[in-house]
Amino acid sequence: MSKRLFAEFLGTFWLVFGGCGSAVLAAAFPELGIGFAGVALAFGLTVLTMAYAVGGISGGHFNPAVSVGLMMAGRFEAKNLVPYVIAQLVGAIVASTVLYLIVSGKADFAGIGGFATNGYGDASPGKYGLTSALIIEVVLTFMFLMIILGSTHGRVPAGFAPIAIGLALTLIHLISIPVTNTSVNPARSTGPALFVGGIALQQLWLFWVAPIVGAAIAGIVHKAMFEKD
Secondary structure (H helix, E strand, O other): OHHHHHHHHHHHHHHHHHHHHHHHHHOOOOOOOOHHHHHHHHHHHHHHHHHHHHHHHHOOOOOHHHHHHHHHOOOOOHHHHHHHHHHHHHHHHHHHHHHHHHHOOOOOOOOOOOOOOOOOHHHOOOOOOHHHHHHHHHHHHHHHHHHHHHHOOOOOOOOOHHHHHHHHHHHHHHHHHHHHOOOOOHHHHHHHHHHHOHHHHHOOOHHHHHHHHHHHHHHHHHHHHHOOO
């Protein structure tokens, strides 16, 4: 179990450091940044690379919502849920800490700004409201889990799941960065929010509730529709 938890810590660290780091450091770099598309690709690449690197050890969840969805689908033991979530949260917080240390070392540092946090209303990049944020986070997390559960099923050729999952997360970010800055992962939302505080912490509840609800529904649906055969 210690190896599995370290793998979850490491995978979540890389997801938050790579994904949020690309948003904070490179998205709008002075004249030529990577933009939304680059950030979306960065998030997808973090999951793809770590799924290959440590997925064989822990299952490659890197996300409390994924752990819940897999549990609801009967693919993950409930007794391991809390340790996995703790490891994921620690990974996200450590990654955010390292990213903060890097950002604060800039010569003209004047605060971390949004720090890739998630939000709705005034905290949404496109000023989308609570209802829009709730719907998109539930729907996209549902689809993310359906892709994870389907691509890792025993009937599918082994070895290709990380590619499908990484591309799915890229697509999810391409869709929803303007709405919520894209969460679908409570750990990813929590790490940066702890450093920003204020509205980021006040709205953090949604980025726990919506992804977990979407993931749980996906787990139930997949088990009912596709596992019985």
